[in-house]
Amino acid sequence: MSATTFIDNAKVMAKGQITIPKDIRDVLGVASGDRVTFIVEGSTVRIVNSAVYAMQALQREMAGEAERTGLNSDEDVMALVKELRNEDENA
Numbered sequence: 001m002s003a004t005t006f007i008d009n010a011k012v013m014a015k016g017q018i019t020i021p022k023d024i025r026d027v028l029g030v031a032s033g034d035r036v037t038f039i040v041e042g043s044t045v046r047i048v049n050s051a052v053y054a055m056q057a058l059q060r061e062m063a064g065e066a067e068r069t070g071l072n073s074d075e076d077v078m079a080l081v082k083e084l085r086n087e088d089e090n091a
Contacts, residue, residue, distance in 0.1 A: 008023060020047075
């Protein structure tokens with residue numbers, strides 16, 4: 001196992017609840033009130049920080065979108081922002 005690989009466990013309670021061990025919460029970056037996502041792949045289940053997972057999904061979905069719309073440089077983005085601000089001011 002690598003230095004970032006370790007094993008921990010938790011007991012399943014009567015209602016199916018578990019307490020996520022602190023070292024796992026630390027790795028996931030979750031605290032009280034945060035949400036986690038369970039990803040099931042065959043008989044394997046991964047648990048991930050829901051906010052991180054959502055951001056990664058958004059990034060995958062948006063990959064290449066700027067280039068498809070002609071935003072190829074910082075100057076292109078700034079020009080679009082300026083144009084949109086002018087539209088707002090004139091509305």
